[in-house]
Amino acid sequence: MLRIFTVSVISFLSFFPIYMFVTEVCGLNDDFGAVVAIALAIIAVPAVLLKLWKEKPSPEVIPVNVNDPVMKEFVEKSRKQIDRLIEGLEEEKKEAYVKFPYRFGGEIEHVWGTAHNIKDGYVIVSLDSSPVGDLPEEVYGRLKIKLEEIEDWMLVDTDGTTFGGYSILAHAKIYTREYGSLPRDYERYLKRFVDFDWPEIT
Numbered sequence: 324m325l326r327i328f329t330v331s332v333i334s335f336l337s338f339f340p341i342y343m344f345v346t347e348v349c350g351l352n353d354d355f356g357a358v359v360a361i362a363l364a365i366i367a368v369p370a371v372l373l374k375l376w377k378e379k380p381s382p383e384v385i386p387v388n389v390n391d392p393v394m395k396e397f398v399e400k401s402r403k404q405i406d407r408l409i410e411g412l413e414e415e416k417k418e419a420y421v422k423f424p425y426r427f428g429g430e431i432e433h434v435w436g437t438a439h440n441i442k443d444g445y446v447i448v449s450l451d452s453s454p455v456g457d458l459p460e461e462v463y464g465r466l467k468i469k470l471e472e473i474e475d476w477m478l479v480d481t482d483g484t485t486f487g488g489y490s491i492l493a494h495a496k497i498y499t500r501e502y503g504s505l506p507r508d509y510e511r512y513l514k515r516f517v518d519f520d521w522p523e524i525t
Contacts, residue, residue, distance in 0.1 A: 331369075338364040382498045382509050389433060393500075397493035401475040407487065408476040412441050421446055422475035422490055423468045427454040433474060436466065444470050485515045492519045 342360035345351045351359060387394055411417050419438040423446075424431050434452035441447070445467040475490040495505060495513060505513075513521040 334364050334368045337368045341368075379502045379506075382494060382505060385494075385498060385501075387494055387497055391493075391497060393496050394490065394493045397489040398474050401487060401489040402473070404487070405470065405473060405476065408438070408446075408473070408478065409441060409470075411478040411486075412438060412446075417478040417480055417486075420451065420477040420479070421448060421468065421473045423448070423472050424474065425450075425454075425466070425468075436468075438476070439465065441470065446470060446473060483515050484517055486518055488516050489519070491516070492521070495521060496523075 338360050341363050342356055345359050346353060346356035349356075389395070389398075408419065408421070411419050420435055421438045422433060422435050424433050426432075432452075432454045434450060434454055436448035436450045436452070439447045439449065446469075448466045448468050450466065475488065477488040477491075478486040480486075491513070495509070498505060510521060
């Protein structure tokens with residue numbers, strides 16, 4: 324909203340200097356100069372400004388390649404600590420969430436779900452994410468996901484304190500690499516994670 328408002332104001336204010344330029348410097352008569360100035364102010368100026376001032380996407384919706392070295396590093400780190408997820412599920416003191424690959428409409432997507440328990444090497448999960456592809460009928464119930472297919476996990480305390488979630492750190496690092504600084508509300512969200520710091524301490 325601020326972006327559109329600012330562009331509109333600049334476009335309006337640009338009419339007068341454009342009009343002076345095309346009449347005084349380019350030599351157009353007043354009437355034709357006014358037409359040209361209006362066209363440039365309401366079409367060309369906004370188009371250029373909107374192209375230069377690109378609105379950054381939300382970190383929660385940007386696509387991330389699972390083969391990105393940053394993502395692979397932190398998924399591996401999460402998998403090495405999978406015993407913490409198992410312990411959390413057994414204790415039943417924290418809300419548990421897992422990230423896993425699943426096929427939707429012929430495409431593999433990497434989604435989050437609520438983990439209810441673990442049985443015979445399978446995590447029993449309810450889907451939380453909103454996939455892009457078509458939802459197969461079975462996702463409306465509980466899914467059985469092999470433990471070795473879990474890519475990331477989170478254990479969340481009643482006060483919001485969150486353990487794990489390394490792929491979310493990877494997501495933040497990739498976002499800053501591609502788009503610059505994170506939105507402030509997303510930075511505040513990262514403060515609840517206790518297994519890593521944001522910004523990272525080097």
